[in-house]
Amino acid sequence: MRAFEVWCLELPWDLELGFWSFRQAAQALLCARKLTSLPEMPLEPKNIQQIGSELAIQWNDGTESFFDLQLLRRACPCAACGGEPDVLGNISRPHVTYSDKSFELTGFEIVGGYALQPRWRDGHGTGIYSFQYLRRLAEVNASNQSA
Ligand SMILES: [Zn+2]
Numbered sequence: 001m002r003a004f005e006v007w008c009l010e011l012p013w014d015l016e017l018g019f020w021s022f023r024q025a026a027q028a029l030l031c032a033r034k035l036t037s038l039p040e041m042p043l044e045p046k047n048i049q050q051i052g053s054e055l056a057i058q059w060n061d062g063t064e065s066f067f068d069l070q071l072l073r074r075a076c077p078c079a080a081c082g083g084e085p086d087v088l089g090n091i092s093r094p095h096v097t098y099s100d101k102s103f104e105l106t107g108f109e110i111v112g113g114y115a116l117q118p119r120w121r122d123g124h125g126t127g128i129y130s131f132q133y134l135r136r137l138a139e140v141n142a143s144n145q146s147a
Pocket of ligand 1: 076077078079080081082124126127
């Protein structure tokens with residue numbers, strides 16, 4: 001949806017839409033988009049950077065996500081950790097033990113053009129975080145912080 005919003009804002013506004021409310025215009029555009037089924041731009045990070053205890057990702061649709069490293073590690077989607085936020089955004093893995101080193105990032109790789117694979121100082125590095133998963137995680141992270 002973000003990509004659509006950007007696309008929408010970039011439309012020229014001299015299309016004689018003045019007499020419509022924005023809502024009507026947005027609905028018409030959404031409709032037009034469905035009819036022409038514009039391809040979605042594949043989600044990709046443009047820039048990934050660790051800033052203090054957070055990982056910042058700049059996406060190719062112009063948005064930015066920030067991940068607390070603890071949350072990122074606790075959300076590790078590998079088979080051993082199985083971390084995925086539940087519907088309430090809570091992440092709890094009672095059978096996984098962490099140390100301070102578990103939340104220190106030593107590096108990361110982009111895997112297969114669709115995912116991020118972080119390496120942690122405690123030696124763990126099998127978690128493959130798809131970009132879609134990261135986006136969802138960022139939303140959970142943001143809503144937890146504002147709550
Ligand atoms: Zn894991």
